[in-house]
Amino acid sequence: MSEGEEERDVIIAKVLRFDPTIDEEPHFETYEVPKYKVGRQTLAKVLEYIFESIDPSLAYYVTCNRALCNGCVAMINGKAGLLCMTETTDEVTIEPAANHRVIKDLMVVPEEEDRVQQQVLKRSGKSKYL
Amino acid sequence: MNNKGGYSICTTDVLVIGVEAAGAYAAVKASEDEDVDVIAITKGSDIARAGATVTASHSTFAVECQGLHDLLGAPTDTRDSPEAFFEDMVKEGKYVNDQMLVESLVRECAPRAKEMESWGFQWDKTQFYASPGHTYQREIFGLDTSGPQMCRVMKRILESRPNSQIMGNMLALDLLTSGDEIAGAVALDLLTGELVVFEAQCVIIATGGAQALYPYVSTGREMTGDGHAMAYRAGAEFHDMEYIQFIPGELIWPPGWMVGVQPFVMFDGLYWWYNGLGDRFMRRWDPMRIEDVTRDIRSIGVATEVLEGRASEHGGIYASFAHLPSDVVDNVGRTRRRGWISSSGFDYNPLVEMMKEGTAIELANYCHFWMGGIKINVDGETNIPGLYASGECCGGVHGANRLSGGALTQCIVQGARAGIAASAHAKKTSRPEVDSEQVEACRAWVYRPLEREGGTNPMELRDKVTEFADSHTGPVRDHEMLEEAIAEAERLKKVELPHLYCKTKNPAYNLEWVHAIQTANIVQVMEIVAHSALPVRNSRGAHYRRDYPDTDNDNFIKSVVAKQVEGRCEVRFEPVKITSITPPKGRRPYPG
Numbered sequence: 039m040s041e042g043e044e045e046r047d048v049i050i051a052k053v054l055r056f057d058p059t060i061d062e063e064p065h066f067e068t069y070e071v072p073k074y075k076v077g078r079q080t081l082a083k084v085l086e087y088i089f090e091s092i093d094p095s096l097a098y099y100v101t102c103n104r105a106l107c108n109g110c111v112a113m114i115n116g117k118a119g120l121l122c123m124t125e126t127t128d129e130v131t132i133e134p135a136a137n138h139r140v141i142k143d144l145m146v147v148p149e150e151e152d153r154v155q156q157q158v159l160k161r162s163g164k165s166k167y168l
Numbered sequence: 169m170n171n172k173g174g175y176s177i178c179t180t181d182v183l184v185i186g187v188e189a190a191g192a193y194a195a196v197k198a199s200e201d202e203d204v205d206v207i208a209i210t211k212g213s214d215i216a217r218a219g220a221t222v223t224a225s226h227s228t229f230a231v232e233c234q235g236l237h238d239l240l241g242a243p244t245d246t247r248d249s250p251e252a253f254f255e256d257m258v259k260e261g262k263y264v265n266d267q268m269l270v271e272s273l274v275r276e277c278a279p280r281a282k283e284m285e286s287w288g289f290q291w292d293k294t295q296f297y298a299s300p301g302h303t304y305q306r307e308i309f310g311l312d313t314s315g316p317q318m319c320r321v322m323k324r325i326l327e328s329r330p331n332s333q334i335m336g337n338m339l340a341l342d343l344l345t346s347g348d349e350i351a352g353a354v355a356l357d358l359l360t361g362e363l364v365v366f367e368a369q370c371v372i373i374a375t376g377g378a379q380a381l382y383p384y385v386s387t388g389r390e391m392t393g394d395g396h397a398m399a400y401r402a403g404a405e406f407h408d409m410e411y412i413q414f415i416p417g418e419l420i421w422p423p424g425w426m427v428g429v430q431p432f433v434m435f436d437g438l439y440w441w442y443n444g445l446g447d448r449f450m451r452r453w454d455p456m457r458i459e460d461v462t463r464d465i466r467s468i469g470v471a472t473e474v475l476e477g478r479a480s481e482h483g484g485i486y487a488s489f490a491h492l493p494s495d496v497v498d499n500v501g502r503t504r505r506r507g508w509i510s511s512s513g514f515d516y517n518p519l520v521e522m523m524k525e526g527t528a529i530e531l532a533n534y535c536h537f538w539m540g541g542i543k544i545n546v547d548g549e550t551n552i553p554g555l556y557a558s559g560e561c562c563g564g565v566h567g568a569n570r571l572s573g574g575a576l577t578q579c580i581v582q583g584a585r586a587g588i589a590a591s592a593h594a595k596k597t598s599r600p601e602v603d604s605e606q607v608e609a610c611r612a613w614v615y616r617p618l619e620r621e622g623g624t625n626p627m628e629l630r631d632k633v634t635e636f637a638d639s640h641t642g643p644v645r646d647h648e649m650l651e652e653a654i655a656e657a658e659r660l661k662k663v664e665l666p667h668l669y670c671k672t673k674n675p676a677y678n679l680e681w682v683h684a685i686q687t688a689n690i691v692q693v694m695e696i697v698a699h700s701a702l703p704v705r706n707s708r709g710a711h712y713r714r715d716y717p718d719t720d721n722d723n724f725i726k727s728v729v730a731k732q733v734e735g736r737c738e739v740r741f742e743p744v745k746i747t748s749i750t751p752p753k754g755r756r757p758y759p760g
Contacts, residue, residue: 059676077422078518090627094680095672101218101388105513106225106316109217123513141359142677147213147337155335159176159357159364
């Protein structure tokens with residue numbers, strides 16, 4: 039921080055949004071998230087704030103919160119990382135993990151598992167109750 | 169996307185709901201018979217990407233030492249035996265365990281541990297632990313991790329078998345029945361937002377606890393008692409739902425560490441606790457041991473301060489190192505293998521530095537484990553033919569208090585039992601016809617939050633429910649709180665849940681919608697807990713009644729069985745199942 043500059047009280051989070059059922063192309067949206075004055079603010083917390091207080095249409099995946107399940111892998115400022123382990127910077131860019139099928143926004147499934155599951159669903163019949 | 173559209177139908181012999189320790193084990197055992205098809209669904213994106221097992225990375229399996237020695241070749245204390253393990257579990261469970269379930273656990277834990285080894289699970293045979301309550305060092309770890317390693321082993325087996333299939337992102341909604349029997353289940357494919365009907369002769373519920381009924385959890389936040397809620401609606405019986413384990417390990421201030429702090433920063437006896445008035449309140453519970461008491465007493469001590477208005481600034485209690493010279497703290501750090509860095513890489517050094525300077529941190533109770541749950545027999549059978557359950561979603565085996573290491577062991581023993589029994593049942597029964605009206609009824613309630621144009625925000629309602637549950641059905645209860653909790657659950661079901669509304673209308677991976685469904689489930693669980701706890705007018709293990717603070721062995725060595733009857737939660741007492749240890753008599757001040 040240079041002299042005279044006030045410390046910012048918000049984090050600028052750029053998140054790549056994409057809903058394949060609606061959008062033609064992914065696009066970035068920028069959110070302002072209050073910055074913790076003390077403590078440790080992970081990207082999981084930043085996304086939780088966006089989802090709960092700004093935009094409930096955001097899709098992301100966080101569960102164990104302690105770097106055990108690797109479910110929250112994403113591209114963070116261009117590098118792969120875990121949302122639950124990475125502390126935020128004042129400006130941060132979050133994109134979905136590479137080499138995965140994007141379901142929506144940051145929610146992805148690995149290509150291989152997705153392929154197997156889709157096969158099972160295809161094998162199954164459609165409703166006879168209609 | 170047409171919300172009213174068709175849905176896929178998957179046909180199988182055994183459907184397993186929840187695929188972590190208990191569910192995966194059940195699926196592996198059920199699919200050992202290659203004529204039996206098994207589908208195992210999880211609302212996580214994959215096995216070990218939701219639930220409590222994955223967070224049990226450095227948890228232990230409790231396995232009696234004789235078996236550890238004979239079967240695994242581990243150099244253990246051979247004075248231990250299934251009988252000694254049995255005695256510890258029943259004594260520490262405060263004599264309300266179902267002793268038939270305990271018998272099964274202590275006798276089958278070692279063969280299951282051996283079986284896991286034959287599948288490629290690696291045990292750490294060099295270190296054994298005896299946490300409080302275990303007479304002998306019978307707790308054993310997996311070599312790299314426990315829970316996650318176990319899930320990897322199970323996933324490999326399930327993926328290699330042609331008759332078994334794991335399906336991720338499937339949120340189970342409701343069970344389907346045909347007459348008195350189970351006929352399958354309806355799930356929501358989270359990726360598309362469409363319903364999937366699973367037709368099956370047998371369903372095994374292995375959905376774990378309902379930790380997320382409370383504001384702080386030691387697991388993932390998705391433990392919302394989905395299995396409890398659907399089993400309750402289908403008419404399943406519940407066993408001792410009043411016993412829920414809490415631990416004052418949630419770091420609520422400073423914010424952001426997110427995980428339970430206890431194992432990483434806090435050494436028992438190293439820190440002192442204060443309430444908001446600066447009083448070292450645990451002295452009132454045990455003047456000699458003070459903070460160094462068992463987990464149930466700690467959680468009850470902390471909950472009492474919060475309930476009686478003596479909380480810390482952010483609603484918990486203060487924990488401090490200030491009485492210790494900073495070089496002593498440094499030395500403690502040096503004695504630890506990784507210093508103040510957790511096994512998964514969390515760096516607690518900034519926190520320790522802050523505490524060395526004299527600042528306290530604030531802790532609150534997190535919900536750790538559910539001793540109560542669906543009522544089963546040793547084969548995992550419920551009162552509904554074809555419906556099985558295994559693992560933490562089941563009640564009875566731990567009684568009023570669970571010993572460390574008992575959870576993963578419960579999962580492997582009960583998972584195997586339920587898998588074997590369901591597989592055999594599926595083979596000798598034909599698949600019942602699914603009742604389309606039940607599917608339509610499920611569809612009607614599940615899609616309603618998407619259809620409404622206004623109403624209650626699911627996340628806001630969730631926060632209100634968890635805060636209420638914490639203050640009314642936490643570790644400390646009384647008659648008035650429980651009556652209020654029953655009334656609040658009824659009000660929520662009548663007034664709030666029918667108005668849940670999602671701003672986001674697209675059903676594909678709609679998290680707001682997931683929260684709406686899950687919030688309805690935790691409300692259902694709260695109702696069962698409150699009804700089960702109300703008639704238990706004594707304090708025992710994890711259930712502390714401030715209006716009845718004694719442990720009353722003359723009147724309350726009983727099992728509480730809860731069940732939905734004509735839309736109401738009915739509760740009855742049953743005798744505790746006793747095989748070899750006769751409970752004591754008399755009334756004593758808590759902890760008995």
